Amino acid sequence: MRSDWRTRVWLFAALGLLLSHNPLSRWAVNAGPIASDLHLDVPPVIADSQAPAGCTVTYMIADTANNDLFAARMRIASAETDAALNNRMPCPREVPTRIGLRALDTCMSRAGESKFCVFTDMSRGFEREPDIHNTSEQASRCASDMFSDIGAACWMSDRLSVCDVACGNSPAEALARARTRCEEKQQHSCPITATVPVSGP
Numbered sequence: 750m751r752s753d754w755r756t757r758v759w760l761f762a763a764l765g766l767l768l769s770h771n772p773l774s775r776w777a778v779n780a781g782p783i784a785s786d787l788h789l790d791v792p793p794v795i796a797d798s799q800a801p802a803g804c805t806v807t808y809m810i811a812d813t814a815n816n817d818l819f820a821a822r823m824r825i826a827s828a829e830t831d832a833a834l835n836n837r838m839p840c841p842r843e844v845p846t847r848i849g850l851r852a853l854d855t856c857m858s859r860a861g862e863s864k865f866c867v868f869t870d871m872s873r874g875f876e877r878e879p880d881i882h883n884t885s886e887q888a889s890r891c892a893s894d895m896f897s898d899i900g901a902a903c904w905m906s907d908r909l910s911v912c913d914v915a916c917g918n919s920p921a922e923a924l925a926r927a928r929t930r931c932e933e934k935q936q937h938s939c940p941i942t943a944t945v946p947v948s949g950p
Contacts, residue, residue, distance in 0.1 A: 803827060804840040805893040805948040808852035808886075809869035809901050809914045812860045813879050816910040818869060818901055819859075820945045821852035840892035849886040869901050870914040873934055876906035891916035891923075893948045900927035900944035904937040911935060920944040 803824055810819040825848075827838045849868070856866035867881040868889035875883045891899040896916035900923030903912035913931035917923030924942045931939035 801838050802893060802948055804838050806840060806844055806848065806890055807893075807899050807945070807947045807949070808849060808890045809899060809912075810852055810856045810889070811867050811869045811871075811884075811910070811912060812856050812865050813867060813909060814860055814862070814865040816908075817856075817859075818912070818943055819855045820899065820949065821855040822947075822949055823848055823852060834894070837894045840894045844887075844890065844892075846886065849890070852890075869912045871911050871935075873936070875911050876909055879909060889914050891947045896923070896947055898923040898944055899947050900924040900942060902927040902931040902939040903941040904931065904935060904939045905941070910941060911937075912941075913939070916947075 804827060806823045806825060808821045808823075810821050811817070812819070825840060825844075832839075853863070853866050853868075857863050860866055864880075867879070868884035868886050870885040870888035872883045872885070891914075897918050898920050899914065899916055900920070901912045901914050902924065903910040905911075911931075913927060913934055915923055915926030915930050917926050923944045927944075928939050928942060931937075
């Protein structure tokens with residue numbers, strides 16, 4: 750009877766010795782619950798710094814109530830068959846009107862009334878009829894596959910700024926072209942200028 754008890758003690762000791770040398774058992778002993786805040790199901794975001802720049806179409810929008818200018822940028826996805834040129838992905842040759850209308854939302858969310866929001870490239874006589882129909886959607890935008898900067902030049906008619914827009918591959922070029930366009934179109938000196946990158950942060 751006593752020998753059977755000693756045999757059992759030895760077997761338990763041997764079993765404990767085997768478990769202590771088993772790496773799986775050590776893992777099981779040391780393992781704890783996985784933290785719930787590790788976000789293991791969210792893949793990392795990796796940006797390829799050498800990838801061609803995607804197409805961005807930037808509009809200059811004006812709030813005529815406050816004479817504020819807004820740069821409204823729209824990223825347009827490239828087709829799988831598109832190839833980069835000079836490390837820039839191509840933009841569509843024709844931009845749908847709804848894209849321009851979405852650009853106006855930037856202004857409308859701040860101006861409060863849609864009637865004050867227009868495209869910044871304005872026709873001659875805009876000061877008499879400050880209406881969106883006297884502005885050019887197409888001339889108010891620049892595409893990143895062709896230009897790096899968009900500029901605007903304006904003159905003051907009483908308290909209303911009257912502006913025109915131009916594109917360039919440097920801030921200086923965009924401003925010079927905008928001033929020339931404004932002065933030729935408006936027949937006024939256009940000393941008030943602004944420029945921003947087409948593909949901004």
